[in-house]
Amino acid sequence: xxxxxxxxxxxxxxxxxxxxxxxxxxxxxxxxxxxxxxxxxxxxxxxxxxxxxxxxxxxxxxxxxxxxxxxxxxxxxxxxxxxxxxxxxxxxxxxxxxxxxxxxxxxxxxxxxxxxxxxxxxxxxxxxxxxxxxxxxxxxxxxxxxxxxxxxxxxxxxxxxxxxxxxxxxxxxxxxxxxxxxxxxxxxxxxxxxxxxxxxxxxxxxxxxxxxxxxxxxxxxxxxxxxxxxxxxxxxxxxxxxxxxxxxxxxxxxxxxxxxxxxxxxxxxxxxxxxxxxxxxxxxxxxxxxxxxxxxxxxxxxxxxxxxxxxxxxxxxxxxxxxxxxxxxxxxxxxxxx
Amino acid sequence: xxxxxxxxxxxxxxxxxxxxxxxxxxxxxxxxxxxxxxxxxxxxxxxxxxxxxxxxxxxxxxxxxxxxxxxxxxxxxxxxxxxxxxxxxxxxxxxxxxxxxxxxxxxxxxxxxxxxxxxxxxxxxxxxxxxxxxxxxxxxxxxxxxxxxxxxxxxxxxxxxxxxxxxxxxxxxxxxxxxxxxxxxxxxxxxxxxxxxxxxxxxxxxxxxxxxxxxxxxxxxxxxxxxxxxxxxxxxxxxxxxxxxxxxxxxxxxxxxxxxxxxxxxxxxxxxxxxxxxxxxxxxxxxxxxxxxxxxxxxxxxxxxxxxxxxxxxxxxxxxxxxxxxxxxxxxxxxxxx
Numbered sequence: 001x002x003x004x005x006x007x008x009x010x011x012x013x014x015x016x017x018x019x020x021x022x023x024x025x026x027x028x029x030x031x032x033x034x035x036x037x038x039x040x041x042x043x044x045x046x047x048x049x050x051x052x053x054x055x056x057x058x059x060x061x062x063x064x065x066x067x068x069x070x071x072x073x074x075x076x077x078x079x080x081x082x083x084x085x086x087x088x089x090x091x092x093x094x095x096x097x098x099x100x101x102x103x104x105x106x107x108x109x110x111x112x113x114x115x116x117x118x119x120x121x122x123x124x125x126x127x128x129x130x131x132x133x134x135x136x137x138x139x140x141x142x143x144x145x146x147x148x149x150x151x152x153x154x155x156x157x158x159x160x161x162x163x164x165x166x167x168x169x170x171x172x173x174x175x176x177x178x179x180x181x182x183x184x185x186x187x188x189x190x191x192x193x194x195x196x197x198x199x200x201x202x203x204x205x206x207x208x209x210x211x212x213x214x215x216x217x218x219x220x221x222x223x224x225x226x227x228x229x230x231x232x233x234x235x236x237x238x239x240x241x242x243x244x245x246x247x248x249x250x251x252x253x254x255x256x257x258x259x260x261x262x263x264x265x266x267x268x269x270x271x272x273x274x275x276x277x278x279x280x281x282x283x284x285x286x287x288x289x290x291x292x293x294x295x296x297x298x299x300x301x302x303x304x305x306x307x308x309x310x311x312x313x314x315x316x317x318x319x320x321x322x323x324x325x326x327x328x329x330x331x332x333x334x335x336x337x338x
Numbered sequence: 339x340x341x342x343x344x345x346x347x348x349x350x351x352x353x354x355x356x357x358x359x360x361x362x363x364x365x366x367x368x369x370x371x372x373x374x375x376x377x378x379x380x381x382x383x384x385x386x387x388x389x390x391x392x393x394x395x396x397x398x399x400x401x402x403x404x405x406x407x408x409x410x411x412x413x414x415x416x417x418x419x420x421x422x423x424x425x426x427x428x429x430x431x432x433x434x435x436x437x438x439x440x441x442x443x444x445x446x447x448x449x450x451x452x453x454x455x456x457x458x459x460x461x462x463x464x465x466x467x468x469x470x471x472x473x474x475x476x477x478x479x480x481x482x483x484x485x486x487x488x489x490x491x492x493x494x495x496x497x498x499x500x501x502x503x504x505x506x507x508x509x510x511x512x513x514x515x516x517x518x519x520x521x522x523x524x525x526x527x528x529x530x531x532x533x534x535x536x537x538x539x540x541x542x543x544x545x546x547x548x549x550x551x552x553x554x555x556x557x558x559x560x561x562x563x564x565x566x567x568x569x570x571x572x573x574x575x576x577x578x579x580x581x582x583x584x585x586x587x588x589x590x591x592x593x594x595x596x597x598x599x600x601x602x603x604x605x606x607x608x609x610x611x612x613x614x615x616x617x618x619x620x621x622x623x624x625x626x627x628x629x630x631x632x633x634x635x636x637x638x639x640x641x642x643x644x645x646x647x648x649x650x651x652x653x654x655x656x657x658x659x660x661x662x663x664x665x666x667x668x669x670x671x672x673x674x675x676x
Contacts, residue, residue, distance in 0.1 A: 101458040131492030154469030
């Protein structure tokens with residue numbers, strides 16, 4: 001059973017992204033205006049490179065979480081829009097640095113910025129966007145929001161370093177892998193959701209609930225991303241299937257296939273991922289091994305489980321359009337690209 | 339007349355760094371404790387790489403400016419120590435990213451971190467230190483201080499991108515060069531000094547004076563740094579003489595030598611800096627051309643002028659040990675390494 005089939009059987013096929021998109025449409029227009037406004041600089045290279053990534057149409061899932069969370073908490077001001085834009089800038093900065101670190105060639109279906117302007121410009125424009133993100137947060141003036149987002153910035157970098165240290169190491173445990181994606185991906189989802197409660201000055205229980213929601217959603221999102229790298233199609237993903245394989249990235253599908261594999265199969269993983277010796281047909285063979293050991297389905301199953309946790313975390317909130325949108329986006333994240 | 343001789347004639351030979359070191363000694367012990375404490379992470383690679391740079395004994399000039407400025411403003415709390423540590427982390431993060439961008443081999447007299455742990459780790463640990471810097475600032479809880487330092491973060495990155503865009507371009511104007519060093523170097527000196535006034539909640543006039551002081555001092559510091567790259571000795575500098583030359587970095591000594599040079603000399607600069615074709619003896623020839631056109635002395639002369647501006651900016655403050663220390667450090671920066 002492939003990933004598409006295994007996911008199709010989940011009870012997650014709700015309206016997906018549509019309710020969230022409808023809920024945040026007006027505010028996201030504001031977010032997008034701020035993003036364009038703050039990617040401006042007299043230094044030409046900055047807007048040029050930043051726009052390459054900004055205009056390439058990411059989903060803007062993280063800022064949408066901030067907007068929807070603020071709405072869920074009954075927030076009536078304007079600051080959520082600026083915080084949402086800051087969250088997206090933090091994410092964009094991470095992508096620029098990620099591509100340099102991973103030596104990626106494709107991002108969001110376009111050539112990676114580092115190939116067009118060089119690694120150096122990608123590092124520095126990433127730094128600029130991170131600086132702008134902090135400026136925007138400081139302008140909002142909410143110390144609780146600043147605390148949440150500055151924590152996330154440090155934790156994300158920690159997660160990226162953990163991932164780098166684990167690269168090519170097939171002995172990486174499932175626990176280590178989860179710690180990595182918790183930090184590199186889920187920390188920003190958690191922070192994006194939690195700041196919505198923070199600026200609405202809601203009780204701690206609601207802030208914690210939104211944090212737990214974002215964290216579980218982020219883990220589910222990354223699990224699916226890692227599964228798709230061995231089973232999705234490039235056009236939908238906006239990246240190449242097999243990127244993780246070629247980079248020697250140790251993700252859950254690999255960990256499971258390795259653990260469940262024969263000595264001969266483990267030798268294959270060691271050659272391809274640890275030694276980086278990849279021959280024609282190796283990616284296909286890797287996918288065959290994963291199917292044999294149901295590594296993709298098991299990864300998708302864990303994603304579904306984290307998706308359930310995300311939904312459960314929202315039980316403290318009353319029903320309504322914001323809650324509906326946040327519940328439904330879980331289905332989108334777990335079943336995305338299908 | 340060489341740089342050493344030209345600088346020796348300046349009336350800047352005050353006590354130099356000594357009064358500042360004495361003034362801030364107790365507080366800097368606290369800063370150093372925080373630096374060690376905040377470079378900690380469960381991710382082993384982070385403290386390992388961070389300590390390589392932290393332990394290699396930079397002067398910690400920027401955090402000393404924060405401490406001294408706070409004292410000058412009569413600040414009686416503890417927050418200046420944490421802000422000073424954050425300033426040093428911002429600087430350390432910049433150094434890590436700089437070395438990746440410049441492909442430097444040596445930093446503070448040691449092998450650059452990127453050579454020991456790779457460019458990837460340097461980018462990510464730099465991101466971590468920047469994240470930690472923001473966490474520390476947020477913990478202090480002063481929105482004015484956060485505003486000053488987050489602005490600096492974005493401006494520094496802008497300056498680095500400007501420098502990258504100007505690299506290898508011998509037609510770079512003196513004005514462009516000054517804009518670059520104003521952003522990449524002076525912005526952090528200015529912010530480091532200004533936050534001292536911000537947390538002391540002093541009137542704007544004092545904050546502006548300290549900002550102007552830090553800015554002029556930072557420009558003077560960078561001018562001398564750029565002069566030393568063609569005239570200092572490697573052991574004192576902690577970097578190799580000729581680094582800028584080999585990287586095709588367009589600094590003021592180059593701009594002046596190029597502008598004042600013959601057609602043949604300009605062809606030499608174009609070959610070495612623009613085309614990057616460097617042969618044995620070229621660095622020595624570059625230094626000869628700079629001596630011929632008094633490019634190093636003229637750079638040092640401008641540094642002296644900015645040093646005067648820095649001193650003049652402090653006229654709004656009453657005399658005392660803090661003012662004395664800040665006045666004397668100007669002499670150290672202008673005449674350092676001699």
